[in-house]
Structure formats: C-alpha cells, structure tokens
Amino acid sequence: MSDAINSTTARASSAKRHGKPLRATFTSGIVYTLLIIGVLIVVIPLMWAMAASFTPNHKVFEYAYPFTWRALLPVDFTMEAYDNLFARGFGRAIANTFFLAIATVIIGGAVNALAGFAFGRFEFRGKNVLFLTIIMLSFLVPVDLTAIPRYILVNSFGWINTWQGLLIPGLANSLVIFLFRQFFADIPQELIDAARVDGATWLRVLISIILPISKPVLVAAGLLMFISQWNSFFWPLLVAPRQELRVVQVEISLAVGQYGTIWNELLAGSMIAAVVPILLVIPFQRYYVEAITGTGLE
Amino acid sequence: MATVQATAQATGARKVKPNEQKIPLARVLGRWAFMWPILALNLIVIVIPSIAGLGIAFTEWSGYGQPEFIGLANFDRLMQDAVFFKSLSNNIVWTAIFLTIPIFMGLLGAYLLAGIKRGQMIFRVLYFIPFVLASVVNAQVWRFLLHHRVGIGPWLADLGITDILDVALFGKAETALYTVAFVDIWHFWGFLVVIYLAAMSAVDVELYEVARLDGASRFQQFRYVTLPSIRPTIVFTLLMILIWSATVFDYVYILTSGKPAHASEVMGTYLYETAFFRFDAGYAGAIGVVMTLWVALAVGGFVFLRRRGWDV
Structure with missing residues (x-):
C-alpha cells in the first residue's frame, strides 16, 4: 500500500x-x-x-x-584479531549464543503463540484482566528492578550458571504475545468453524489451519525473539558468568576490562556480533518493521 | 457455497446459545492448557519479580536471608541522597535530549525519504541497522571512535581542530552523559525514521493535492498536512521515549557505569550498583519504585488525556 x-x-x-x-x-x-x-x-x-x-x-x-x-x-x-579471539574461545561463545537464540525462538515461539491464540480467540472469564496485567507489568515495572527478585528466584532454583537460568526467563515476551494475539484475532471465524464442525481439536486447528497462514507473524516474532536474545547482555552477565556459558555480548564486554583494551580484538568480536542481526534484517526488514509499527501504533 | 452457509449458520447458532455454562469442564481446562505455559513463565519472569521488586523497597535487605520490614525508611534515605538526585536529574536531562533531537532527526529523515522514489528501501534498511545491533556492539564501536588516541579526535587534531574530540569524552564529568546520549541517539534515530515513514506513507495523498491546489509550500504541507496526520504516531513515540528515559540503563552502564564521580549516573545504573555491588537490595528497590512511578505517571497521564477527549 x-x-x-x-x-x-x-x-x-x-x-x-x-x-x-x-x-x-x-x-x-x-x-x-x-x-x-x-x-x-x-x-x-x-x-x-x-x-x-x-x-x-x-x-x-x-x-x-x-x-x-x-x-x-x-x-x-x-586476521590476527579474529585468530586470537577464536583461540581464546570466542567460537564457544558464538555457538552458545546461536543455541540460546534458536532455543528461544522455538520454545518461546510455541509458548507465546499458544498464549496469543488463547487471548485472541477464546472467551473466558478474566481474560482481559489477565492480558492487561501481563502487558502492563512487563511494560511498567523497569527490567532493572525486576532483575533483583528474578535473580534471587532463579538462584533459589539453583539455576545460576545453567542453561535453564539463561533460557527460561527470556521465553515469555509480551511484545510477541501481543503480536500473535493481533494476528490470530483477525483470522476469519469461518475458517476455524469449518474445521471445528468436522470435529478437529483446537490443537489440530492451530497446527493444520492457522499455522500455514501465519507466515508473516511467525517470521516477525521469530526475528524479534532471535535478535533480542542474540543481543541480550545484562541477564546473561548476571546469571551465567561461567566461561563455558558465556554468550557473545558478555564475552565482548568482559574483554574491555580483562585484557586492557586490545582494540582490534574488541572490534573483531563486535563485528561478528553485528553481522548476524544485519544479515537477518536486510531480507526480513519488512516483517520486522510491520511487527513494531503494527503492535504499538494502534 | 452450501458449506459456507452451513458454517455461517453453525456460527450463528453457537453465538446465540448461552453456552458458557454448558462447556464441559474438560474443555474449559483444555482451553486453559493453551495458557498455562505462559502463565507459569509470566509468574516467574514478570509477576512475582514485579511485585517482589516493589515490595523489597519497604525492607532492609542485603539480597540474602530474611528481609526486614522498615516502612518508608528507604524513601527517607532517598530524599537525602545527593547521588540519587544527581541520577534523577540526569534522567530528566536525558528525557529532554531524547524528546527533541531524535524526534527532529526522525521526522526529517522520514520526510525526506517519503518524497523520493529511487532507493527508499535501501536508505530505510541502512538507517535501521544501528537499531538492531546490540548495545554492547554499538558501545564498543563508539568507545573506539571517540577514544582520544585512536578515533575521530586525533584526526581532527591533525587537521588543527583540537580540544573538541581529542579528549576523553566518556571520562570527563562535563561531557560523559552527553556523549553516552549521543551514542544512544545514533543507535535509536533510525527506528524513528522507519516508524514515522510508515505513518507518513499512510497519509491520504488527496490531502496533499488539496494543499498544493491551495498554494501551500513544501513546508506548509509538512506543517499542516503531514504533522497533524501522523500525530498519534508522534505522541506514541513521545510516550515511549518518556518511559525509556526513566529506565535507561545499558548504554550508560556499558560506556561509563555512571562515572566519573556519578556525573553520568542514571537511576538504572544506580539501582544496579546498589543491588549487585553494594548488596543493598531494599534501597535499590526504593530507586526502582521511583522509576516505576515515573513510568506509571507517563502512561497514566496519557490515558487520562485521552479519556478527557484529547486527540492524542
């Protein structure tokens, strides 16, 4: 248009x-x-x-x-800077970050899509209150503040320096739930009813009817979750400082203090960290922009 | 055709039936099954930490062991804390900067882009790139470029322009906050360009035709057609900036950590330092409450004005 x-x-x-x-x-x-x-x-x-x-x-x-x-x-x-970087285990950090981001997209995508579907299509008591509570709390209360109790909670589960600790708090994403809700709410009722009359369960409807037509929202949500996990720094630094679990952003930020400043290595790490979102955004920018403009600007 | 009608009838019938009570329990639970993963997650990630975070503000607590309820004592302490007021005022300065400079740059960029036919897409992608890069990455790039020995400064000094960029901008009390804000604007303005461009593309072309027929200049068209048409978008971005300025953390933390001598301290970094380095979680909670109040006031004010019939 x-x-x-x-x-x-x-x-x-x-x-x-x-x-x-x-x-x-x-x-x-x-x-x-x-x-x-x-x-x-x-x-x-x-x-x-x-x-x-x-x-x-x-x-x-x-x-x-x-x-x-x-x-x-x-x-x-x-390639001196890159060689040195990889010799110090930067490859491990890249692998960790990819693993974390992909896991976030798959698990987080499923969880947020289910919630978005329920919010968008089902009528049940307390739905709006629930939706507002989740959205409001996640936008109103600063992340810095919730990080303290979240850290303590995660610590009490024994999840410090574990994959669970890194992964699970990053799964629920209010923006993504919002995105899915908007999209699912706009799907014509007839499409769903036809399948329901044939006796399909909701899960079946979701998988065989909704999913195939949801490419735009899936790409947008996937992109949002992948990039935000790839770029996340504060939580991984807090919850998983152990070397084997370090992600790219943490590795770069620690390099500043740890080795004096070796400029070329610092920037080599930064360039590796930059290439991934750039390569994703160039082909998919349309989805990403539509996601952001579509959610906030109603 | 027949199927569609049958479906429509089925839908109609279902809507008329007062069926909420008749749904078997298993089906109700089935519907909730879509929700419980996100509910459990939200409980852990958002709800409990939010409530607990606000709650610890009223306690004396190191972050370990039992919190001790002390009422409003933390807030009394805040009122006498010069560092807190320094951070608060830095947040206010930050807000003023971000409500003006990036908005202007974003509007200008979007307006220029909306008027061209060739290469709009390429410009849009390029402008958007810093926004999708990690704060750590952008911070390192600019830490390098603005370093007094390796970046832009020495180059200018070589051309005879000294004492502007060939000094440690992040290290000086007078410049630290503004330099961090500059880096954050560099990262942020392309986002506004893209948002405003999307809004401008949706403006009815006929409005411009009419304005042109009335002899409106380019600037008048912008002032009397473009700006009013995209006002909801502008107000929305102003609100977002108001919220983000209260909670700004990452660029400040990565680039200066509030140094030197709290000159670039903002509430976010002060909270972090208080909780995780000085183990004063209760007091950190009180700082967080102030941030939350700021955000709540911004959102509340927005909702209030809208309810009062303001077209924002």
Whole structure:
C-alpha cells in the first residue's frame, strides 16, 4: 500500500519537475544529499570499526594518529584479531549464543503463540484482566528492578550458571504475545468453524489451519525473539558468568576490562556480533518493521 | 457455497446459545492448557519479580536471608541522597535530549525519504541497522571512535581542530552523559525514521493535492498536512521515549557505569550498583519504585488525556 502512495507522490513530483525542471532538480539534489549524509553517519563508524578489526593492533594507532585514509580500509589486512579471539574461545561463545537464540525462538515461539491464540480467540472469564496485567507489568515495572527478585528466584532454583537460568526467563515476551494475539484475532471465524464442525481439536486447528497462514507473524516474532536474545547482555552477565556459558555480548564486554583494551580484538568480536542481526534484517526488514509499527501504533 | 452457509449458520447458532455454562469442564481446562505455559513463565519472569521488586523497597535487605520490614525508611534515605538526585536529574536531562533531537532527526529523515522514489528501501534498511545491533556492539564501536588516541579526535587534531574530540569524552564529568546520549541517539534515530515513514506513507495523498491546489509550500504541507496526520504516531513515540528515559540503563552502564564521580549516573545504573555491588537490595528497590512511578505517571497521564477527549 505504501508503494502505491509513494508512486503517486512520485508521479506528482515528476509532473512538477516538467513544469519547473531546474528548481525541482535542485530540490531533489538537496534531498538526496541529506539522505546520503544520513547514510554516512550510520555507515562510516561501522566501516571504521570493521577496518580496525582487520588491522594489526599496533597499526590501529598508527593510522589514526595522525589520520590517514588507511584507517577506513584495512590495507595491512590481517586476521590476527579474529585468530586470537577464536583461540581464546570466542567460537564457544558464538555457538552458545546461536543455541540460546534458536532455543528461544522455538520454545518461546510455541509458548507465546499458544498464549496469543488463547487471548485472541477464546472467551473466558478474566481474560482481559489477565492480558492487561501481563502487558502492563512487563511494560511498567523497569527490567532493572525486576532483575533483583528474578535473580534471587532463579538462584533459589539453583539455576545460576545453567542453561535453564539463561533460557527460561527470556521465553515469555509480551511484545510477541501481543503480536500473535493481533494476528490470530483477525483470522476469519469461518475458517476455524469449518474445521471445528468436522470435529478437529483446537490443537489440530492451530497446527493444520492457522499455522500455514501465519507466515508473516511467525517470521516477525521469530526475528524479534532471535535478535533480542542474540543481543541480550545484562541477564546473561548476571546469571551465567561461567566461561563455558558465556554468550557473545558478555564475552565482548568482559574483554574491555580483562585484557586492557586490545582494540582490534574488541572490534573483531563486535563485528561478528553485528553481522548476524544485519544479515537477518536486510531480507526480513519488512516483517520486522510491520511487527513494531503494527503492535504499538494502534 | 452450501458449506459456507452451513458454517455461517453453525456460527450463528453457537453465538446465540448461552453456552458458557454448558462447556464441559474438560474443555474449559483444555482451553486453559493453551495458557498455562505462559502463565507459569509470566509468574516467574514478570509477576512475582514485579511485585517482589516493589515490595523489597519497604525492607532492609542485603539480597540474602530474611528481609526486614522498615516502612518508608528507604524513601527517607532517598530524599537525602545527593547521588540519587544527581541520577534523577540526569534522567530528566536525558528525557529532554531524547524528546527533541531524535524526534527532529526522525521526522526529517522520514520526510525526506517519503518524497523520493529511487532507493527508499535501501536508505530505510541502512538507517535501521544501528537499531538492531546490540548495545554492547554499538558501545564498543563508539568507545573506539571517540577514544582520544585512536578515533575521530586525533584526526581532527591533525587537521588543527583540537580540544573538541581529542579528549576523553566518556571520562570527563562535563561531557560523559552527553556523549553516552549521543551514542544512544545514533543507535535509536533510525527506528524513528522507519516508524514515522510508515505513518507518513499512510497519509491520504488527496490531502496533499488539496494543499498544493491551495498554494501551500513544501513546508506548509509538512506543517499542516503531514504533522497533524501522523500525530498519534508522534505522541506514541513521545510516550515511549518518556518511559525509556526513566529506565535507561545499558548504554550508560556499558560506556561509563555512571562515572566519573556519578556525573553520568542514571537511576538504572544506580539501582544496579546498589543491588549487585553494594548488596543493598531494599534501597535499590526504593530507586526502582521511583522509576516505576515515573513510568506509571507517563502512561497514566496519557490515558487520562485521552479519556478527557484529547486527540492524542
């Protein structure tokens, strides 16, 4: 829909361009210049950091001070930083993070989808109160505050430095429940009734009828959960400091204090951590954006 | 066709029947079966910690052993705590910064993007990238770029521009908070561009046609068509910023941890430090209560204005 509108606007502005060619070209020149400045603001810092991650550590200083263009392109290309990083067990951290994020998407996806389905399709006493309570508490009470009792609770289960401790508190995601609820509530009743009349159970309806048409919401929810787990730092740092359980973000943040600052290694770790969400967002951005705009902006 | 009608009849019949009492218990439990995993999880992750978190504010507690109820004593202590007031005022400064600069950048970016036909998608993806990167990653990139010995500063110094970026921005009391805010804005503004762009794309094109016929300039079109049309979205983002500014934690914690001498301390970092380094969970709870009050006031004010008929 937005494309249609854009093309209309575009048509209108190209019509205008025929009327006043010089001024319109000038205006669109300014527009593109400003937009490209915006891109440079985003891209140059990331490129600079990437170049440094492929540069021998002592040269990182050399090129930057005084500055030469070499700071933006890795001329003394080396994998030194990456090699050192993996020699110190960064590969383990990557594997841990992937495992955690995928487990979160699968288990969390199932749990949140079931809840979203119940909230979206069932009528039962106390449904709205329950929904509001969950949504309100998770948005109102700051995470920093709930982290204290959550930590104590998880500790009392003996889950410190365990996979359960890392995984389970990250499963319930109010935004994702919200997303599923919206989507399931919009499915036409006839579709469900037809199957129910044939005697299908709700679980069967969910699996054979709802699931196949839910691709957009599944992609969006999966993306949200994967990226937020991949990026999560505070909870893993708190609950699983043990080396074997460290995730990428914790490993990077600890590297700052632990080894002085070895810039190229620090940035190499950061680049690895950055590549995953970037690769996911480029093809799936539409779903991600629709998810965020669709939930909050009713 | 017949099936559809039959289905419609079945639906109709079901809706008329007062069937809530007639559902067998097994089916009620069946429906709840969809809920119990999330209920159990929410109980552990959200409900119990929220209530407990607010509750410990009224206790003296190290985080281990038995909490001792002390009424409002923690709040008395807060009122005399200069560090707390420093953090609170930093949160207020933070709010003021985020309610203005990123909103302006987001509106400008979205407005420029809405007007182009070529490459809109590519720009949108690029602007969005910092938002999906981890706070740890963005923080390290900028810790590097703004480091007085390796980043942008030495380059400028080499060009003769000194004393601006070739100093330890994160380490100086006057600049620490603003530098962290800068990094957070760099990460956040693309999100606003995308949100505002989506809202602007939904504006009725005819409104612009009419405005143009009336001889409205580009700026007037923006002021009298675009802005009023996307107002609900703007208000929503203002509310989100108001909430996030109360609870801001990660960029401050990673980049400065509130240093130097609490100059960049915010309530979130002060709470964390109090609970997990000084083992004063009760007092940390009191800080958390203040944060919760802030958020509740923002949301409550929003709901109140809406109920009063404000078109927000």
